[in-house]
Each structure stands twice: as structure tokens, then as C-alpha cells.
Amino acid sequence: MLLELRRLLDLSLVFIGHDLAVIRQVSQRVMVMYLGRVMEIAPAAELFARPRHPYTRALMAAAPVPDPKLERARAAPALGGEIPSPLAPPSGCVFRSRCAYAIDRCAADIPRLEAAGSAQVACLRAAEI
Numbered sequence: 001m002l003l004e005l006r007r008l009l010d011l012s013l014v015f016i017g018h019d020l021a022v023i024r025q026v027s028q029r030v031m032v033m034y035l036g037r038v039m040e041i042a043p044a045a046e047l048f049a050r051p052r053h054p055y056t057r058a059l060m061a062a063a064p065v066p067d068p069k070l071e072r073a074r075a076a077p078a079l080g081g082e083i084p085s086p087l088a089p090p091s092g093c094v095f096r097s098r099c100a101y102a103i104d105r106c107a108a109d110i111p112r113l114e115a116a117g118s119a120q121v122a123c124l125r126a127a128e129i
């Protein structure tokens with residue numbers, strides 16, 4: 001219905017969701033947020049084919065696979081720990097307390113969105129990982 005409305009009325013829609021399969025189906029561009037900060041923005045096809053930010057990758061890895069055999073064979077999701085309080089977010093990169101790629105600099109510097117192909121990524125190590 002959303003896709004039909006968008007087409008018929010030439011609408012731009014902002015769809016907020018947590019179900020990656022639905023987001024993939026209805027979106028042209030996707031913005032991934034964590035603790036109120038933008039982690040990555042990319043065309044939907046590119047984001048799902050090549051997630052660049054460690055949080056986006058963790059989200060993709062945690063999404064259920066609709067095949068019981070494949071689902072059981074998958075490794076445990078890489079994202080551990082608890083979401084910090086939004087009232088006292090970590091310094092620097094807000095994702096650093098759960099990021100497997102965090103380095104000392106991530107505690108001091110707030111990553112800005114930088115172009116990476118047709119995507120934009122807020123990660124100090126985006127070029128390396």
C-alpha cells in the first residue's frame with residue numbers, strides 16, 4: 001500500500017522501523033541510527049549488499065533468516081553488551097562501548113558522516129574495515 005501511494009501521489013515518505021525485511025522492501029534510501037546519532041545513510045540496495053558501519057553490519061548479522069537450517073547454523077550475533085543510557089551516552093563515538101573495532105581515538109572524537117561511494121558513514125575507521 002505504501003509503495004502504491006508513493007507511486008500514485010508522487011510522495012516522499014519517511015518510514016521508521018526495526019524490521020529490516022520491511023525496510024528493505026519499502027525504502028529507496030536508508031538511514032541507520034544509534035542512540036540518536038546517524039551511523040550510516042545509503043541507497044537501500046547498497047546498504048543491504050554492503051553495510052559499511054560496524055553497527056549496520058551487526059544489525060544485518062542479527063536479522064533472522066527465514067530458513068530454520070540456516071538460522072541454526074549461523075554464528076551468534078557479534079553485537080554484545082547493553083545499549084548505554086541516552087542520558088549519559090559514551091564520549092566520542094556513541095557506539096564505541098559495543099564496537100569490536102573501537103580504538104582509543106573513538107573515545108575522544110565524534111565521527112562525522114563522510115562520503116563512501118554513494119553512502120555516508122560516521123566511523124573513524126570506515127576506510128579500514
Ligand code: SF4
Nearest residue numbers: 093096099106123124
Ligand atoms: S568510530 Fe570507532 S567505535 Fe565508532 S563505529 Fe567506528 S570504529 Fe567503532
